[in-house]
Every structure is written in C-alpha cells, then in structure tokens.
Amino acid sequence: MITVENLTKRYGPHAAVDDVSFRCEPGTVTGFLGPNGAGKSTTMRMICGLTPPTSGSATVDGVAYRQLPNPGRRIGVLLDASAQHAGRTGREALTVAARTMGVDPQRVPATLERVGLGPTAAKRRVRAYSLGMRQRLGLAHALLGDPRILILDEPANGLDPEGIFWMRGLLRDFADRGGTVLLSSHLLREVEAVADRLVVIGGGRIVAQGGKDELLAGAGTLVRARDAQALRDALAAAGLSVTGSTDGGLLVRAEAGAVGQAAADAGVALTELRPAGSGGLEQLFLTLTATESKQEVAA
Structure with missing residues (x-):
C-alpha cells in the first residue's frame, strides 16, 4: 500500500x-x-x-x-x-x-x-x-x-x-x-x-x-450550440457554471436535464447534449484540468 x-x-x-x-x-x-x-x-x-x-x-x-x-x-x-x-x-x-x-x-x-x-x-x-x-x-x-x-x-x-x-x-x-x-x-x-x-x-x-468508473460517470455534461455566447449566458442565468471547453463544446458540472432546461428556457437551440463521461478519460481530464491550465498560462 x-x-x-x-x-x-x-x-x-x-x-x-x-x-x-x-x-x-x-x-x-x-x-x-x-x-x-x-x-x-x-x-x-x-x-x-x-x-x-x-x-x-x-x-x-x-x-x-x-x-x-x-x-x-x-x-x-x-x-x-x-x-x-x-x-x-x-x-x-x-x-x-x-x-x-x-x-x-x-x-x-x-x-x-x-x-x-x-x-x-x-x-x-x-x-x-x-x-x-x-x-x-x-x-x-x-x-x-x-x-x-x-x-x-x-x-x-x-x-x-x-x-x-x-x-x-x-x-x-x-x-x-x-x-x-x-x-x-x-x-x-x-x-x-x-x-x-x-x-x-x-x-x-x-x-x-x-x-475510474465512478469518476467517468460523474464527469458532467458536454453541450454545444451554434450561438456559444448565448449558451454561456443561459447557463450562467440558471446558476450553472462552465468548468471547461474543448472542440467548441462547453463542459458543465451538472446533469444533462438541467443543462437542457436552461437552454430551452433561454430559447437557445442545442446541437449536442450528452454526458461528458461518454467521451472517456480524455474528456474527464479536460474537464477537471481546464481551469488549472488556464491559470498557469495566465501566470
């Protein structure tokens, strides 16, 4: 041990x-x-x-x-x-x-x-x-x-x-x-x-x-929209924070249902909505380390 x-x-x-x-x-x-x-x-x-x-x-x-x-x-x-x-x-x-x-x-x-x-x-x-x-x-x-x-x-x-x-x-x-x-x-x-x-x-x-299985299952939600800024605003208005982004998508530490509802309430059309864990360990890694990577670059 x-x-x-x-x-x-x-x-x-x-x-x-x-x-x-x-x-x-x-x-x-x-x-x-x-x-x-x-x-x-x-x-x-x-x-x-x-x-x-x-x-x-x-x-x-x-x-x-x-x-x-x-x-x-x-x-x-x-x-x-x-x-x-x-x-x-x-x-x-x-x-x-x-x-x-x-x-x-x-x-x-x-x-x-x-x-x-x-x-x-x-x-x-x-x-x-x-x-x-x-x-x-x-x-x-x-x-x-x-x-x-x-x-x-x-x-x-x-x-x-x-x-x-x-x-x-x-x-x-x-x-x-x-x-x-x-x-x-x-x-x-x-x-x-x-x-x-x-x-x-x-x-x-x-x-x-x-x-591993536990973390992958709780990685959050990957969401995309043609109007990415409108999506960010809708998520913020619903109290959902974006924890990272990759390949044009946003990673949100929330259930897919809550993310989809926030977009629907704001009238934002989504092009993708799925659990981030379905993207495997690479997606989880990007989700968890996105904030730290940005801070290091800024420093």
Whole structure:
C-alpha cells in the first residue's frame, strides 16, 4: 500500500505540490494524471525519498521509503529511464542491481526476457539502446527484486503500440496477483484501459480522485450550440457554471436535464447534449484540468 498524507513541497513562495493526499491499495492500478507541471513527478519523487517534502508524509506499507533497509525488494521504481550507466550492457546493468539488492544474479536473464530484452539486446551497450529499450531495462530494474509495489513515471514513453499493449498486460497481471501500481502517464487511453482508480492533480492540488468508473460517470455534461455566447449566458442565468471547453463544446458540472432546461428556457437551440463521461478519460481530464491550465498560462 502507498499512503500519501497532506504532502506539500514549496520552492520559495511557489507550491509545486500543495496538501496532496491519496492511497493506492493492493490489487489495484492507480492512474496519476495531470498536465505538465502539475506536480506529478515531484509527488512521486517525494514518495521515493528523492525530494524531501516541506510538510506531510508518504509511506510504503506504513514505512517511509528512506527507512526501508532494502527498498528494491519492497518497491520497484522507474522515474527516469535515462538514468542508467551508458557504458554497461543491459545484462551488466541488471547484474549490478541484483548484487546491490542481494538478488540471485541467475534471475537476471529471465527478468530481461520478461521485459522483452532477449540475449542479443542484453549484450548491447545501454548507449546503443532506443528510448523504448531503456524503458524496458528500467522496468526490469523495477521488477528484479520481486516487489509488491510499483511506482512508474511515464513507463510507456518511447514504446511502440505493441510495446504499450504488452506493458498494459504486464501491469494488469501484476495488480491482479495482489500488487500495487502507481502509474503516471500522458497516454490517457492506455491509463483508462488498465487503471482501477484515478488521482487527478492540477496546479499542485488534487482536483479529483476515486474509482475510474465512478469518476467517468460523474464527469458532467458536454453541450454545444451554434450561438456559444448565448449558451454561456443561459447557463450562467440558471446558476450553472462552465468548468471547461474543448472542440467548441462547453463542459458543465451538472446533469444533462438541467443543462437542457436552461437552454430551452433561454430559447437557445442545442446541437449536442450528452454526458461528458461518454467521451472517456480524455474528456474527464479536460474537464477537471481546464481551469488549472488556464491559470498557469495566465501566470
């Protein structure tokens, strides 16, 4: 289990992460989502003991990461696939990690095979690896100690569609066997396919969290009209606020019936009216982060 409680990180007057709290339970994949600069990587670095928090705490099975005697046997981490010795072969890099963690080096070939790096790739220098191969090697590092928890920051970056599909299956199987996964990714459709729970962060703060199906069901309503300004005025007059907009449509945190009634009362003809959740995770993401994104641009 991963527990984050009131985690805050300030750099001078700027709060990169502001009072963030969430839990990742065994047997689940938690998708950690947010725009660039929202605080995802900083939060993950604090969980892994790489960045000290200004306040709050993060624990793994009730223990701070830095207090774990051999963290690689409890938690597998992939935060930066490029942070590997470029002069070593893939097998050498993983063998060094095995000896550091006290893992039998005989497990190295099987772990490399598990992530799709066969004997030929294992003999190549890391400097000759593609980004996707480095990601696979980083995942091998994370899995080598047979941990029960994985923390992965953009692990599919650089993978081709086949590799993304493979990673989805690997993470789903890991969680189905009782493991805990915290996954950050900008590939929203892949997160939607594998995640059980979602934590959405914007401007350093949690803007939504909960079960994936629950959040998608409560995303609000997408509405369009030929006269967008008249629609905005009608919604405002009815006390309904627009929380975001995309592709010419307006996203409203209200039931479709209330939105449609507001438009009808104002005589505004609609061209589309539907639950925003039917647009999937991408639509939910835009709905939840639209305000934070605009504030960042304005700043």
